[in-house]
Amino acid sequence: MVTTGMDRTRAPRRAGPLAVLALLVAACASPGAVTQAPTTAPTTAPTTAPASGEAPSGSAAAPSESAAAAGPNCGTDPVTLNAYFETGFDLPFKLSDEFTKQFPNVKWDIKQDQFTNLMSSTPRLLSGDNAPDLIRLPSMVSLVKDGLLKNLDEYVTAFGWDKFPPAQLAQNRVAADGTRGSGSLYAAGLNYSLTGVFYSKKLAQQIGMTQPPTTVDEFEALLAKAKAANLLPIMAWNATASGGGLAFPLQNLMAAYGPTDPINDWIFQKPGATIDTPTNLTAAQHLEQWVKSGYFPKDVNAIEYTDANARFGKGEGVFMFNGDWQDAGYDKDQPQGVGFFVFPPSQSGGKVAAMSAPLTYGIAAKAKNADCAASFLNWVATNEKAREIDVAVGGSNPGGPPDLPVPPAAAGSVINETLAAGAQVGKDNGAMDFIANATGSIFAQGWTPELQSLVGGKEDAAGLLKAVQAEYEKELSR
Amino acid sequence: MVGWLFVAPALVMYGLFVLQPLVLTVQYSLYRWDGVGPATFVGLANYADVVSEPRLIETLFNAFRLVIFFSLIPVTLGLVTAAIIQRVARGWLGTVSRTVLFLPQVIPLVAAGIIWGRLLSLQGLVNELLTAIGLGGVTRAWLGDFDFALPAVGVIGIWVLLGFCTVLLLTGMAKVDPALYESARLDGAGWFAEFRSITVPSLRYEVGVCVTVTVIAALATFDIVYVSTGGGPGNATAVPGIQIYILAFLERQVGLASALAVVLIVLVLLVILPIQRLTRGDA
Numbered sequence: 001m002v003t004t005g006m007d008r009t010r011a012p013r014r015a016g017p018l019a020v021l022a023l024l025v026a027a028c029a030s031p032g033a034v035t036q037a038p039t040t041a042p043t044t045a046p047t048t049a050p051a052s053g054e055a056p057s058g059s060a061a062a063p064s065e066s067a068a069a070a071g072p073n074c075g076t077d078p079v080t081l082n083a084y085f086e087t088g089f090d091l092p093f094k095l096s097d098e099f100t101k102q103f104p105n106v107k108w109d110i111k112q113d114q115f116t117n118l119m120s121s122t123p124r125l126l127s128g129d130n131a132p133d134l135i136r137l138p139s140m141v142s143l144v145k146d147g148l149l150k151n152l153d154e155y156v157t158a159f160g161w162d163k164f165p166p167a168q169l170a171q172n173r174v175a176a177d178g179t180r181g182s183g184s185l186y187a188a189g190l191n192y193s194l195t196g197v198f199y200s201k202k203l204a205q206q207i208g209m210t211q212p213p214t215t216v217d218e219f220e221a222l223l224a225k226a227k228a229a230n231l232l233p234i235m236a237w238n239a240t241a242s243g244g245g246l247a248f249p250l251q252n253l254m255a256a257y258g259p260t261d262p263i264n265d266w267i268f269q270k271p272g273a274t275i276d277t278p279t280n281l282t283a284a285q286h287l288e289q290w291v292k293s294g295y296f297p298k299d300v301n302a303i304e305y306t307d308a309n310a311r312f313g314k315g316e317g318v319f320m321f322n323g324d325w326q327d328a329g330y331d332k333d334q335p336q337g338v339g340f341f342v343f344p345p346s347q348s349g350g351k352v353a354a355m356s357a358p359l360t361y362g363i364a365a366k367a368k369n370a371d372c373a374a375s376f377l378n379w380v381a382t383n384e385k386a387r388e389i390d391v392a393v394g395g396s397n398p399g400g401p402p403d404l405p406v407p408p409a410a411a412g413s414v415i416n417e418t419l420a421a422g423a424q425v426g427k428d429n430g431a432m433d434f435i436a437n438a439t440g441s442i443f444a445q446g447w448t449p450e451l452q453s454l455v456g457g458k459e460d461a462a463g464l465l466k467a468v469q470a471e472y473e474k475e476l477s478r
Numbered sequence: 479m480v481g482w483l484f485v486a487p488a489l490v491m492y493g494l495f496v497l498q499p500l501v502l503t504v505q506y507s508l509y510r511w512d513g514v515g516p517a518t519f520v521g522l523a524n525y526a527d528v529v530s531e532p533r534l535i536e537t538l539f540n541a542f543r544l545v546i547f548f549s550l551i552p553v554t555l556g557l558v559t560a561a562i563i564q565r566v567a568r569g570w571l572g573t574v575s576r577t578v579l580f581l582p583q584v585i586p587l588v589a590a591g592i593i594w595g596r597l598l599s600l601q602g603l604v605n606e607l608l609t610a611i612g613l614g615g616v617t618r619a620w621l622g623d624f625d626f627a628l629p630a631v632g633v634i635g636i637w638v639l640l641g642f643c644t645v646l647l648l649t650g651m652a653k654v655d656p657a658l659y660e661s662a663r664l665d666g667a668g669w670f671a672e673f674r675s676i677t678v679p680s681l682r683y684e685v686g687v688c689v690t691v692t693v694i695a696a697l698a699t700f701d702i703v704y705v706s707t708g709g710g711p712g713n714a715t716a717v718p719g720i721q722i723y724i725l726a727f728l729e730r731q732v733g734l735a736s737a738l739a740v741v742l743i744v745l746v747l748l749v750i751l752p753i754q755r756l757t758r759g760d761a
Contacts, residue, residue, distance in 0.1 A: 120727035123514040142730055146515040239622060240708030299600035301711040302622025441729035445533075452711035456624045459712075478510070478731055 071158040071378065072371035079372055080107045084125060084135040087112045089325075091190060091359070091394040092136070098385055099376055106372065119440075123148060131364035133373040137187050139440055140362070141269070144174040144186050150363040150370055152185040159378040160401075161185075165426070168192065168399050171358055171433050180433075181268035188377040189358020191396040194422045195248060195323040196342045196354055198330060198414070203231055203318040204339065212341035215348050216256050216286070223295050226318045233295040235308050235317025238455060242305035243436065244448035246287065246296070246455070248321035248355070251435050252343035253283035255353035260432050267433045269476060275435070276465040284454075284461035291455055301452050309333075323355070324418035327395035331413050340417040342425055353430030356422070357437075359394070391415065397422045439475045446471040500743075507736035513726070517733070524737035534738060537716045538745065540628060541697045544717065547632025548639055548696030553688045555636070556643030557681070561673050563644070564651045576648065579641035587638065591705030594634045595621060598706075621707050627714045634702050639695060643688045650684035651677060686757025690750055697746050718742045 085092045096108050113121065119138040125131065126148035143149045156162050161169065168189070175183030197219075199209070207226050213219040226233040237245040254263055258279030266273040290296065297303060303311075312320045313333030321343075330338040342352045363373045380386045381400035388407040390398035395415050397406055409415035425431055436443035446468040453459035459467070507524050511517035528534050559579070563572045582590060597603045598620040605617035620630040658676050667675070678685075700719030703709060709716035709724075718738055726735035 123512075123730075127514055142512055142514075146512070148514065240710030241705075297600075299619030299622055302599060302619035439729075441724055444724050444728050449710060449712045452622075453624075456711055458624060475729060478729075478734070 071160075071375065072155065073375045074103055074106050074369075074372035076105055078105050078107065079369055080109050081133045081369055081373060081376070082130060082367075083108055083110045084118065084132045085110055085112045086118060086136045087114050089394075091390065092361075094389050094393050095190065095380055095386055096376075098389055099379060102379075102383070102385075106376075126364045126366070131366035131368075133363060133367040133369045134361055134376065135364065137360045137362045139437075140172070140186055140360070141174055141178055141180060142440065143362075145178055148365055149186045150365045150367060152188065152363070152374065155374045155378070156185055159374070161188075161378070161381075163401055164381070164399065165402055167426075167429070167431055168358070172360060179269050179271075181264065181270075187358070187360045187362035188381070189360055189399055190377075190380050191359050191390045191394045192356055192399045192422070193323050193325055193359065193396045194342075194354055194356045194418055194425065195321070196252075196340055196418070196421055198312075198320045198322055198326075199339050199341070200312070200315065200318055200334065201337050201339050203315070207231065207318065212339075213344050215344050215350075216253070216346045219344055220286075220290075222318075223290065223293070227294060232297060232317045233319060234290070235312040235320045236296050236300050237303045237305045237308035238296075238300045238448075238452060239302050239304045240444075240448055240452070242303075242308075243443050244451035245305065245308065245321070246300070246451040247434070247436055247443075247447050249290070249343075250283060250287050250451070251355055251432065252321065252353075253286050254280050254435075255430065255432060256343060256346045256350075257282045257286075260353045260430055263432055263435065266472075267435060267438045269438065274469055275472065276469040280465055281462060284464055288454060288461040296455070301455050324395045324415070324422075327413065327415045327418055328393075331415070336412040338414045340414050340421060342421045351428040351430055352425055353428065353432060354421070354425045355434045356425060356431040357433055358399070359396070391419070438472060441475065442468070442472055445475070503736045503739050506732050507740050509733045511732045512730040513732045520733065524733045525741070527734055528737050528741055533713060533716070534718075534721060536713055537718045537721045538742075540713075540715060541699070541717050541742075543628060544632060544635065544696040544699060545693055547629065548635040548699065549689055549692035551632075551636050552639040552643045552692055553685060555640055556647050556688065557673075557678065557685070559640070559644045560647040560651055561669075561677055563648060564677075565669065576641075576645055579644050581641065582638045583642050587701040588705050590634065590638060591702050594637075595706050598630055622711050624711055624714050627707055627711060631703055631706055631715050634706060635696070635699070638702070639692050643692065646688055647681055647684050650681045654680045682757050686753060689753050689757070693749055693753070694746055697742065697749070 081096075083092075083096065093110070096110065100106055100108065115136075115138060118136060122135065122138060123143065123146065125135065126143060127146075137143070137149075140149065156169075169185055170181050172187040172189065173183045173185050174180055203226070204222075207222060207229055209222055213222060223233040234249070236249075251263070258277065262273065262277060263275075263280075266275050297311075297317075308320070309322075309326060309329055311317065313330070315334075324340075342354050345352055361377065363370050367373060380390065381398060382404065384407075387398040387400065387404065390396065391407045391409050392415075395409075395418065397419060406419055409419065436447055450459055450464045450467050454461070454464050506517075508519060508521060509517040510520045510524070559575075563575055599605075600617070600619040604620065608614065608617050618626065620626050623630075654676065658680075659672055662672050662676060698719060699717055700723070703715055703717050703720055704723070707715045709720040718741075722735045722739050722742075725731045725738065
């Protein structure tokens with residue numbers, strides 16, 4: 001999770017397995033709260049099948065024109081990429097299908113698992129005999145320390161990734177001392193997600209919001225108006241199963257009241273970094289105030305990610321802090337009804353910032369087809385068709401060379417709004433990783449229980465930051 | 479020799495999947511190890527961490543609080559239920575109620591946890607029923623409430639384990655000599671006197687089994703808690719099983735996780751052995 005952070009990882013990832021189970025349960029009668037689930041979970045399975053059918057094996061496979069592109073490639077002999085994808089997310093499956101269409105000698109042996117399972121099994125998979133050529137990475141630093149991940153530096157020069165915007169690759173770099181953010185490259189992103197504030201256009205109109213707020217004060221005024229109008233101001237999830245979703249607004253507030261660099265330093269485990277700073281305290285106090293004002297659902301500590309989205313889709317909640325991976329879900333629930341803005345700065349005209357993380361895939365150090373896997377990663381970032389799939393299916397910016405245009409999404413889709421917002425964040429250099437990704441368990445052991453305690457009135461803003469910092473230092477000292 | 483041959487398959491499996499992991503767990507608990515890289519011998523340092531860290535100790539307390547719900551209540555209620563079925567519902571009604579009560583044993587705990595998660599949610603059936611009988615004021619998201627999450631998990635435990643205890647105790651009751659009840663009745667004993675003087679004492683061994691199994695279920699619980707609350711809110715329902723999982727697989731502190739597991743095993747033994755002695759004793 002490290003990288004994609006919160007984004008899909010922490011929160012939604014967990015949601016996946018439960019969605020499947022919820023389906024089973026729904027089939028035997030439970031009430032309908034989970035109707036949302038079907039949209040994500042089951043769709044991935046079928047996509048794996050066509051891969052083998054379309055790829056003529058053996059010598060008949062003609063190498064496509066573009067196979068001759070510079071750098072390492074998949075050659076012309078039949079090759080089967082051994083891949084581990086994440087259940088519940090269509091994108092890698094669709095991309096692998098398209099890759100086989102263009103390079104028919106490449107077949108796929110795809111296994112999939114829930115994100116939480118990947119978190120626990122990745123070290124074993126990477127160190128095993130049949131190490132994956134391509135795998136969705138939940139975290140990196142410890143894997144790098146154990147020498148399980150392939151160093152991608154040779155591909156950086158071979159493919160010209162060094163011409164990509166440096167910030168794109170930074171989150172996947174690990175230095176010799178084990179800090180993230182600089183050093184050698186160990187993974188690449190299939191795309192780059194963005195988080196911010198989604199809103200129901202209908203309800204926003206009802207409270208007189210004609211354009212997105214430009215300062216935190218304006219946003220808070222809107223929250224108060226929504227409350228006064230008897231609407232739920234913010235839909236959110238904060239149940240343990242999905243992880244503390246209140247970390248989204250908290251980190252947005254942190255970046256509004258302070259600079260992003262210290263936050264990234266903390267996530268990347270730079271020596272001496274602390275999350276317990278005066279500006280972060282201001283941010284946490286604002287969140288505490290939101291809680292006390294009743295801006296979140298009163299059962300938020302029991303709401304899981306999928307339920308929160310389902311309830312927002314049914315019109316409960318004016319705003320919702322989330323990431324662009326949910327774009328397709330929002331489009332489906334409320335066609336043309338959902339808008340998006342990046343969380344505003346504290347001062348009008350200030351710089352905007354947002355959590356943004358790559359959908360990280362790496363190559364095992366022992367992978368048999370590393371060159372082919374790397375060429376796939378390069379293809380995803382540079383091929384026109386792949387980039388279109390990236391936007392249409394993944395909903396996120398495909399990254400890649402700065403001179404390549406980002407393909408547009410369907411008219412009226414909220415994807416266009418998140419893509420535009422991404423450009424704005426890029427201009428302000430406001431990309432942050434997610435505070436839940438600082439260590440393997442800071443989310444489970446720190447943020448989630450502490451944010452739940454804040455909701456339950458068992459902890460205040462200052463105590464929350466102190467407790468998380470103490471947990472962080474304890475984990476790093478082990 | 480032939481005897482050994484018969485036992486061998488089971489023994490091999492037991493050694494491979496129970497004894498070996500047990501020994502390895504004890505070994506791991508003496509090391510600092512991330513599960514893949516090199517391991518460093520640290521002696522008892524992991525155990526020092528376990529006893530000095532409030533969060534880990536807290537999970538043990540939570541586990542003991544669960545004993546009330548997973549063991550005390552199901553065994554007591556099971557005794558009463560079995561006695562009632564035995565006395566008033568020997569026919570098809572008894573079969574039906576036995577089956578219904580035992581059903582939770584057949585349902586995977588994960589599914590049970592999810593169903594109960596729905597039932598206990600803010601808009602769930604439990605709150606609907608409470609509202610219907612005029613108790614709308616007490617409705618809440620039971621599993622997300624700091625004070626009620628643990629008892630709510632406990633209710634799930636009661637639901638799961640009541641049937642097991644009832645069926646086991648019913649079987650035991652069937653073995654009690656009916657002449658005892660007859661003579662007691664001739665002496666003018668009522669239902670409760672029979673229950674107290676004949677049924678319960680005759681079931682000493684069965685009660686011992688029930689208590690043993692349910693206490694272990696409480697102390698070593700993982701699935702129900704993991705699915706219904708994940709240990710939250712805060713650490714209100716965090717149990718050792720959840721912490722072991724987080725420490726081993728998220729924090730990748732295999733040594734510390736193993737140390738907590740060993741402490742848990744020792745605690746379970748400390749609790750179970752006296753129960754065994756008490757109920758087996760000189761029966």
